[in-house]
Amino acid sequence: MPLFSRENRLLLIAIGIVFLVLFFLKYGYFAGSIQSYVVIIESASGKQVLQVTPELKKELRVSGPLGQTVVQIEEGKVWVASSPCPDKTCMRMGRIPDNGGFIACLPNKVLIYLEKRP
Numbered sequence: 001m002p003l004f005s006r007e008n009r010l011l012l013i014a015i016g017i018v019f020l021v022l023f024f025l026k027y028g029y030f031a032g033s034i035q036s037y038v039v040i041i042e043s044a045s046g047k048q049v050l051q052v053t054p055e056l057k058k059e060l061r062v063s064g065p066l067g068q069t070v071v072q073i074e075e076g077k078v079w080v081a082s083s084p085c086p087d088k089t090c091m092r093m094g095r096i097p098d099n100g101g102f103i104a105c106l107p108n109k110v111l112i113y114l115e116k117r118p
Contacts, residue, residue, distance in 0.1 A: 038115040039078050039096060041071060043108075049115075052078060052096075064108030071112060083108060 036053040045063040050056075054076040061068045067084035077095040083105050090105035101114035 036076075037097060039073075040113055040115055042111045043069070052076060062110050064105070064110050066108045069105055069108050069110045071110075078112060078114075079103065080105065080110075080112070083110075 036051055039050050039052050041048045041050070041060065041062055043062045043064050048060070048062075050058075050073070052073060056073055056076075058073040059081070060071040060073070062071055064084075069080060069084070069090070070082040072079055072081040077098065079095040080090045080093070080103055083090050085105055085107035087107070090103050090108075090110070093099055093103045096103060096112065096114050103112040104110070
């Protein structure tokens with residue numbers, strides 16, 4: 001069977017389409033300039049709902065069992081600036097919305113996630 005037979009070409013086209021769809025879902029879902037979105041911060045001390053805009057600049061201290069997790073909001077992005085947890089994984093999870101929309105600090109029981117509204 002030749003390498004580029006009809007069946008192989010159809011398979012390559014199908015794989016390409018699946019790749020493009022996955023690429024769009026990962027990078028195109030929040031592509032473009034985001035004007036505003038809602039982010040929810042849940043912790044042992046309660047739940048906060050914030051409207052994030054490019055103009056909002058804020059530093060939040062969220063209490064958890066290990067201490068305070070510092071959440072930074074600036075230029076339309078949300079991230080964990082510091083955390084009392086030992087591994088600091090939440091600090092390396094990136095910025096919402098670039099990272100897909102959530103950050104979790106499991107040791108300190110803090111969850112930050114984007115709520116996409118129509």
